[in-house]
Amino acid sequence: MKRTLFIIIHLMSVLLFAAGLGVIHRYTREGTGISWIEDTRFEDSVLFSEMVADDIENIKRYAVLKNAFENEGDGELDTNKLVVTAVTSNGNMSYRLSDLVKQAARYGYTMDDKSHRISVSETGTTDEPYEIRVTYKAFDPFYFDNIEPGPSQGVTNIRDLSVEALRALAEYYRLRTEYGTDMTNFVYNMTFDPESDYDIMMYNTGKTTDEIMSLGKYLIVTQERTIETNIEPQPENILSDENSFRLTDYDSNLMEIGIDTTYMFNDRYKEADDAFINDIRTAKTWLVILAGSAFAALISLVLTVRGFDEEDRRELAVDRMPLEALVFVYACLAVILYFIFKASLNTVFEELLEYSDRAFWRDITKGVITWLLSVCILSSMYRRSVNGGCFKNSLLQGIVRALSSEKDGRPAWNSLKGYVLFTAVNVCGVVFILRCYGMTMLGSFYSLAMWGCMVLLIAFDIFAYVLRYNRFRQRDEIRRAVNDIAGGNVDIKLNEAEFDGEALEVVKGLNNISVGLHTAINEQVKADKLKADLITNVSHDIRTPLTSIINYVDLMKRENITDPKLKGYIDVLDKKSSRLKNLTEDLLEASKASSGNIRMEFACIDMAELAEQAGGEFEDKFKSRNLELELSVPEDAVPVLADGRHLWRVFENLYNNAAKYSMEGTRVYAEVRTADEDKAVFTIKNVSEKKLNISPDELTERFVRGDVSRNTEGSGLGLSIAKSLTALMKGELKIEIDGDLYKASVIMDRYHDENDAVKEG
Amino acid sequence: MKQTILVCDDEKEIVEAISIYLQTEGFEVLKAYDGNEALKVLENNKVDLIIIDVMMPELDGIHATLKIREKLDIPIIILSAKSEDADKILGLNIGADDYITKPFNPLELVARVKSQLRRYVQLGNIGGSVSQAVYKCGGLTINDDNKEVFVDGELIKLTPIEYNILLLLVKNAGKVFSIDEIFEQIWNEEAIGADNTVAVHIRHIREKIEINPREPRYLKVVWGVGYKVEKQ
Known part of the structure; x- marks a missing residue:
């Protein structure tokens, strides 16, 4: 798979990058950074400058030792020269170099004649060396300038003194080899005053000032103690040692240093130059490798993170956890990994690396671990951004969004405001008190401040509690009022003086709602009553003339009218007047039922019995239309709590509809059953004669009939009345239409108290 | 002897129609068009049964019935367009013997009139001859x-x-x-x-x-x- 390949490439390039860093680190000098690579020539480098500084220090030392150990005339080593004067228990003593070398040998310290290395043998004496007080040391002429005068000045013992002299001798040999030859690229002329009667002129090749200045790099300390040099950066601390540059009578420079930058002689400078050129070449190579690996890492990273197809970009389980949690998990992982690596790698590092390099390699390890884990997070973030937003699952963003959400008056922010203020004040107070607590000893001011702060804090807390209590009391009252309104008691009046802030707004709104609802309900009630009254009165008024019509039609029928035309007319009058009569009655009832203006006398009614009674009442009607009633009721009584007369009216209307609108010659199914523990259901089903192209809801609306037309008997109010009455008895009338199949169900609550069953009506 | 029935309603046509039905059945009919008239008729004639409307000008049926009951115990049938239960209960409680709502079936009205008269007349002489069965x-x-x-x-x-x-x-x-x-x-x-x-x-x-x-x-x-x- 491509992706795996790129992951491997990335891993390798990161490791290569780390390795490159390590290599370059090796060639880097502390504090100079990588800029040294720019100094393409060795003599322009810091390294060179440091080397020159070292050499200058060395020749100064060489001058001192030369003066201490050599003959004045021929400049040869003279071991009989007095080098130390001291006070011992035997009085003043002078020591020659050879004396001190012998003393050193007595204590087991000897110097090899060829290599001039000092070795210590076990055969030395174990005598306690006697104490002496040095008054002069030729190999350390400035010794007394550097220590405090006093009784312990120069106090040492013979063993330490002789070993010190032996070491100085070894150093002399080493420096002579180094600086006593003219086969060197390092040329010097120097005038030196080692606090003796005469100056020492020191040089190795005897070149003149001009010759030295033409060598390439030079450094000249003039008699005025200024430095002329073309070495960059200038070697430090050349003039720091006052004693070595005392003014001389000679009219010459104090020190002239030259380095032959052609490196004619095969010495330290030549070697350092070769190594430097080599280093630069290596470092440059590694820099290229570093850049290459960084580029490869970047490219492979981008490719790995982006992936190559949809599959690679699909959201993983990690991408669904909150971003912060992911970062936290990875941070934990990084720490764990680091400790594991530290434990295991430390041993390896200790074996392989110098002490100074270990910290660097540890840093590299940390870097690699951090980088790889960052890549994991980065790729997760990329997948997140592809799948709907980088910070989609971020907790912080969620919090920010919740706080800044304008919806609902920013409840999160509002609730947080007070809380943060409260907490902040308390924390500040507590911190202050704790700070003061330690200082109570210091003064009465702090004590006073502490107590004051405490009192303030308590007062503030009480104040906050009171505020909070008020808020909650207001909220409770509002909630109670809202519940009241929801429960139907719209007549609430909250005292606006008891509320403040947002609560006041809500309360004002609530009061308005209450007043509005109250008015609306009152008006509704009034309107309903008016309507019911209107219908009642109108129907009364209609009845009186209707009575006359019916009566006179009846009277006309009794007359011996033989004219068939007139008979037909009278028949029409008869039918229509009786229909009008039914209509007014139904209208009145419907209006009363729908406005709830009916008195209910609830009693325990056996639904099964009622269904049977109804069946008996309607038998003839069904028979006349050739319908068969299939009645099925349970054997046990089905008690419901209802008004018998009104429930009968519901049943009557349903049976009536079935009788009127069923297809002739079909069966009508009526059934009473107990639906469950609480419900009793009466169902009547029939097949409609006419098409039922109407919704069940419309059927129960006033004046709507299944066949839409209005030309048969009946008012179209039957179902409406039945529905209203059922509702008034806390039941439900359900109409279902399935093609021509018409089904009406009356669902009532069952009555459970058997003791009260079967009351007289 | 023909029995006399007082019909009282402010609608003349209704009074007329009722009297036609009753006369056909062989009753004598007296007519009145409000409560006061009815009371006057009662003062001057012997009446066996009263049919009275409720909603009438001057004196309504309820008050008329109350006044009639002060003197007479003849059957009173209230004939009203008011069909509420409360109206019926009120009518029957103040002394009416029957309550018929408009619009009524003429045959039913006649049947009720006859029924009331039978009971009123026979009330006195049915008494002793009641056997066990x-x-x-x-x-x-x-x-x-x-x-x-x-x-x-x-x-x-x-x-x-x-x-x-x-x-x-x-x-x-x-x-x-x-x-x-x-x-x-x-x-x-x-x-x-x-x-x-x-x-x-x-x-x-x-x-x-x-x-x-x-x-x-x-x-x-x-x-x-x-x-x-x-x-x-």
């Missing part, structure tokens, strides 16, 4: 000896099963019988399954003994509970 309930009389049933003195024809059901209910007047109970008593079988036989029989009985079967006076339906004959 005679059960009475208001205007309903059952003579179990010769299996005859009279409603307001008129003989009614019933089938044996109808007779037995009516007898059961009248013997236990006031008690409510469910369909199953009636079935078990009459058929002497256990009532199994749904059957509206009893209900059908009851309806037939009601049609025979009641003037208006939808508003029965004797055999009452207690909807959803059963049937009973009211104790009177």
Whole structure:
């Protein structure tokens, strides 16, 4: 798979990058950074400058030792020269170099004649060396300038003194080899005053000032103690040692240093130059490798993170956890990994690396671990951004969004405001008190401040509690009022003086709602009553003339009218007047039922019995239309709590509809059953004669009939009345239409108290 | 001797129509068009029964009835367009003997008039000759000896099963019988399954003994509970 390949490439390039860093680190000098690579020539480098500084220090030392150990005339080593004067228990003593070398040998310290290395043998004496007080040391002429005068000045013992002299001798040999030859690229002329009667002129090749200045790099300390040099950066601390540059009578420079930058002689400078050129070449190579690996890492990273197809970009389980949690998990992982690596790698590092390099390699390890884990997070973030937003699952963003959400008056922010203020004040107070607590000893001011702060804090807390209590009391009252309104008691009046802030707004709104609802309900009630009254009165008024019509039609029928035309007319009058009569009655009832203006006398009614009674009442009607009633009721009584007369009216209307609108010659199914523990259901089903192209809801609306037309008997109010009455008895009338199949169900609550069953009506 | 009936209504046409029906049945009819007129007529004539409307100018039917009852105990039938239960109860409570709502069936009106008159007239002379096997309930009389049933003195024809059901209910007047109970008593079988036989029989009985079967006076339906004959 491509992706795996790129992951491997990335891993390798990161490791290569780390390795490159390590290599370059090796060639880097502390504090100079990588800029040294720019100094393409060795003599322009810091390294060179440091080397020159070292050499200058060395020749100064060489001058001192030369003066201490050599003959004045021929400049040869003279071991009989007095080098130390001291006070011992035997009085003043002078020591020659050879004396001190012998003393050193007595204590087991000897110097090899060829290599001039000092070795210590076990055969030395174990005598306690006697104490002496040095008054002069030729190999350390400035010794007394550097220590405090006093009784312990120069106090040492013979063993330490002789070993010190032996070491100085070894150093002399080493420096002579180094600086006593003219086969060197390092040329010097120097005038030196080692606090003796005469100056020492020191040089190795005897070149003149001009010759030295033409060598390439030079450094000249003039008699005025200024430095002329073309070495960059200038070697430090050349003039720091006052004693070595005392003014001389000679009219010459104090020190002239030259380095032959052609490196004619095969010495330290030549070697350092070769190594430097080599280093630069290596470092440059590694820099290229570093850049290459960084580029490869970047490219492979981008490719790995982006992936190559949809599959690679699909959201993983990690991408669904909150971003912060992911970062936290990875941070934990990084720490764990680091400790594991530290434990295991430390041993390896200790074996392989110098002490100074270990910290660097540890840093590299940390870097690699951090980088790889960052890549994991980065790729997760990329997948997140592809799948709907980088910070989609971020907790912080969620919090920010919740706080800044304008919806609902920013409840999160509002609730947080007070809380943060409260907490902040308390924390500040507590911190202050704790700070003061330690200082109570210091003064009465702090004590006073502490107590004051405490009192303030308590007062503030009480104040906050009171505020909070008020808020909650207001909220409770509002909630109670809202519940009241929801429960139907719209007549609430909250005292606006008891509320403040947002609560006041809500309360004002609530009061308005209450007043509005109250008015609306009152008006509704009034309107309903008016309507019911209107219908009642109108129907009364209609009845009186209707009575006359019916009566006179009846009277006309009794007359011996033989004219068939007139008979037909009278028949029409008869039918229509009786229909009008039914209509007014139904209208009145419907209006009363729908406005709830009916008195209910609830009693325990056996639904099964009622269904049977109804069946008996309607038998003839069904028979006349050739319908068969299939009645099925349970054997046990089905008690419901209802008004018998009104429930009968519901049943009557349903049976009536079935009788009127069923297809002739079909069966009508009526059934009473107990639906469950609480419900009793009466169902009547029939097949409609006419098409039922109407919704069940419309059927129960006033004046709507299944066949839409209005030309048969009946008012179209039957179902409406039945529905209203059922509702008034806390039941439900359900109409279902399935093609021509018409089904009406009356669902009532069952009555459970058997003791009260079967009351007289 | 012709019985005299006072018809009082502010609608002249209705008074006219009623008087036509009553005259056809052989009654003498006196007419009045408000309560005061009715009272005047009563002062000057002997009247056997009054039919009175409620909503009338001057003096309405309710107050007129109250005034009439101060002196007379003749049957009063209220004829009103007001069909509310409350109106009916009020009318019957203040002394009316019957309450008919407009628009009415003329035949029913005549039947009720006759019924009221029969009871009023016979009230005095039915008394001593009650044998053991005679059960009475208001205007309903059952003579179990010769299996005859009279409603307001008129003989009614019933089938044996109808007779037995009516007898059961009248013997236990006031008690409510469910369909199953009636079935078990009459058929002497256990009532199994749904059957509206009893209900059908009851309806037939009601049609025979009641003037208006939808508003029965004797055999009452207690909807959803059963049937009973009211104790009177």
